Amino acid sequence: MKITLKDEFIKLGQALKAAGLVESGAEAKEVIQEGKVLVNGEVESRRGKKLYAGDLVTFNGEEIKIED
Structure with a gap:
């Protein structure tokens, strides 16, 4: 799976959510x-x-x- 950056970086919790591997920020944490x-x-x-x-x-x- 690939995530393309919209900005300079993405935070780890956001990446897990964007990839659909966790349901929420709380689950990511x-x-x-x-x-x-x-x-x-x-x-x-x-x-x-x-x-x-x-x-x-x-x-x-x-x-x-x-x-990128």
């Missing part, structure tokens, strides 16, 4: 804090982590590629 989300292969615990073009998010067997 929960799965991120539980260590279930990887950014570029490493566990990321900050919902507000800024993602830029080229970043790869992995959650629940799904991958989200961030693109």
Whole structure:
């Protein structure tokens, strides 16, 4: 799955919602804090982590590629 940036970056919680992998910001916060989300292969615990073009998010067997 791919997300095309409208701005310079997208926050991790927003990316999970935009990709349809979580229903709400609260759910995004929960799965991120539980260590279930990887950014570029490493566990990321900050919902507000800024993602830029080229970043790869992995959650629940799904991958989200961030693109320009």
